[in-house]
Amino acid sequence: MAWLxxxxxxxxxxxxMAGFYVVIVRGNVVKKIVGLNLFQxxxxxxxxxxxxxxxxxAPIVEPEFVVYSNPLPHVLILTAIVVAVATTALALALTVRIKESYGTVEEDEIHRLDKSF
Amino acid sequence: MISQHLPALQVVIPLLTAPVCLLFNNARLAWALSLVANGAALVVAALLLQQVLTAGVITYEMGGWAAPWGIEYRIDAVNAFVLLIVSAVGVVVLPFAPRSLAKEIPEHRLNLFYTTYLLCLAGLLGIAATGDAFNLFVFLEISSLSSYVLISLGRDRRALTAAFQYLIMGTIGATFILIGVGLLYMMTGTLNMADLAQRLPVVAETRTVAAALAFLTVGISLKLALFPLHLWLPNAYAFAPSVVTAFIAATATKVAVYMLLRFLFTVFGATLSFEAILLPSILLPLSLVAVFSASIVAIFQDNIKRILAYSSVAQIGYMILGLSFASVTGLTACILHLFNHALMKGGLFLALGCVVYRLGSAEISKLAGLGRRMPWTFAAIVVGGLSLIGVPLTVGFISKWYLVLAALDSGQWWVAILILIGSLLAVVYMWRVVEVAFFQPAPRQGPRRQEAPLSLLVPTWVLIGANIFFGINTDLTVGFAQRAALWLLGGVS
Known part of the structure; x- marks a missing residue:
């Protein structure tokens, strides 16, 4: 049972994979953003x-603590979270603009209105 | 004193000028500031290239933290060249912007345009300058997020959906790169590219490293729009404002090609065993399919911007083809075409910007008879088109020449024949434009069209002129490209 x-x-x-699947399969722009978030x-x-x-x-410099977890990935991910938040904000802003100009956020309906998606 | 901080200044100048543009709610001032910042970036890039050519690699420790722990900027023959291309294209494209944008973006948003433009420039320069794999991801996202915004500024509402589609695919690509970097960190405990290159051979045979290579290749291929991951590109180029198309087409995909070169040859090194499978059996066929499928689709487009967008996918195919030979001639062809294609597509999209300025659209049916009304604009399109096809005396010929040489060197003469057939397809799609513009009579009704204003024609002809200049004067660019190729194959040591 090594794989467990x-x-x-x-x-x-x-x-x-669940997030990736949602991004690919869902036609609703907002659901795509949710999938993208899950993926990230x-x-x-x-x-x-x-x-x-x-x-x-946690990496504390005291004699009683000897084994530390690596803090660097946490720091990296703090940066990546900021990036993901910015991406989501931009995606939602675009969604608002899409809704304003098409009146819908469904991909197939947008595609029917003009061939762009 | 200041010369030792050049690698940092390269990125910091545009990055810090961006918020200043935001503070002044004045379009002219923002434009002037971004031109100054971009000009400064060009000067820095030129100085860096000169230093690299005389003194070799320049390393810069951000904030004084030593290399494997701190973020290191590392400028060598390859990225010094890329830095110069990106900032030079910016300096040529910016003077085009005010006139062209006045018809495409509302006045009160113009300073936001310049802010985003500078962020995009800073991101692209950062990707090229950095020697740290995670820092590269951060700069990639800076440039990507700002380019989504730039694309969504187009007048057509389809610009919004194009930007959204690019956002989804671009984020998936960037996240794949993040996974790849994470897996590499898991195996080596380092993020510094030079350090990675030294530590990877020990763990090279593990499946984790193979997975990292796969994630990185797919992620970067999404960003550089390699067939079949190019679906975001045509709409994004077609509906973005003219200036944005010219800038992004000439720089963003080139920087992505640079990323692929950097990861495949510097970080992984050309000797890893699974690369022997990846390059000839995956990238080579995909790049050939890209050349043919995109060129054929380009023939059937009704919008010239889309024709050129699909042609970009095909030209990226040529670059990756050169890369996949993994020989000095092949990499020279790749880097040479990276530069030359920036000149061609930058010039062509600026010329289209002139057409859109006068017509309001780039539909091929509206061009009838325009060749006589706008002789300078269409002369630029013809020269750019010849360069795209690869006619002698233009830069296109030089890159095709090295590409064919590389194919023959590797003993795959059939690839050389396919390259030549691919060029013939370019003749077909460029001829459609020329035929309508020069050989069809102008419609009797409707307003008489005039030549585009000088402020649009001059930047266009600077890039188009560079196509001919570097097509005749080949020593300089071929010399740089060869040095860069030798450097990449020599590894980091």
Whole structure:
């Protein structure tokens, strides 16, 4: 049962593929953004869970703490979260503009209005 | 004193000028500021290239933190060249902007346009300058987010959906790159590219590293619009404002090609065993399919901007074709075409900007007889088209020449024949434009069209003129490209 020991990666892969699937399959612009968020969040979990050291603490410089979890991926992911928030904000802003000019956020209806998607 | 901070200044100048443009709610001032910032970036890039050519690699530690821990900027023969291309295209395109944008973007949003433009420029320069894999992702997102905004500024409402589609595909691409970088970090514990290159060979045979290579290649291919991941590109180019199309077409995909070169040859090194499978059996066929499918689709488009957009997909195919040979001649052809295609497409899209300025659209049916009314604009389109086809005395010929040489060197003569047939397809789609513009009579009704104003024609002809200049004067560009190719294949040591 060695593969169960890496269960965090299985969760990541499941979330990632679920998000990816939603982005591809859903025609609703807002649902696409939700899928994209799920996809990005799965990658954050990948980063954070790989930095965990069994029995490790936060990196505190004190004699009683010897084993630390790696803090660098956490910092990287803080940056990536900011990027993801910016992307979501921009995507939602575009959605508002799309709704204003087409009156719908469904891909197939937009496609019927003019061949663009 | 200041010369030792050049690598940082390259990115910091446009990055810090962007919010200043936002503060002054004045379009002319914002334009002047961005021109100054972009000009400064060009000067810095030229100085860096000169330093690299005389003294070799320049490394710069951000904030004074030493290399494998801190973020390092690393300028060598390859990215010094890319930095110069990006900032030079910006300097030529910006003078075109005020006149052309006046008809495409409302006055009160113009300073926001220049802010976003500078952010996009800073992102692209950052991707090229940085020597840190995660920093590259951050700059990639800076440039991508700002280019989504720039594209959505187009007048047509389809610009919104094009920008949204690009946002979805671009974010998936960037997230794939993030996964790839994460997997590399997992195996090596470092994010510095030079450090990665040294540590990777030890763990090269693991599946994690193979997965990292796959994620990075697919992610970057999405950004550079390699067939079949190019679906975002035609609409994004067709509906963006003219200036934005010219700038993005000439720079964004080129920087993505640079990213692929950097990861495949510097980080992974051309010797890794699975690359032996990736390059000839995946990238080579895909690039050939890109050349043919995109050229054929281009023939059947009704909008010239879309014709040129599909032609861009085909030309990216040529670049990746050169890359996939993984030989000095092949990489020279790739880097040479990267530069030359920036000149061709920059010039052509600016010429189309002149057409759109007078006509309000780029539909091919509306061009009838315009060749006589706008002789300078259409002369530019003809020269740019000849360069795209690869006629001697233009830059297109030089890149095709090296590409064919590389194909023959690798013993794949059939690839060389396919390259030549691909060029014939370019003749067909450019001829359609020329035929309508010069050989069809102008409609009797409707307003008489005039030549575009000088402020639009001069930037166009600077780029088109560069097509001929570098087509005759080949020593300079071929020399740079060859040095860069040798550098990439020599590894980082």
């Amino acid at each position: 020991g890496l269960y965090n990666y299985w969760i990541v892969i499941f979330l990632m 969040t799965a990658v954050f979990i990948l980063y954070i869970s790989m930095s965990k050291v069994q029995g490790g603490t």
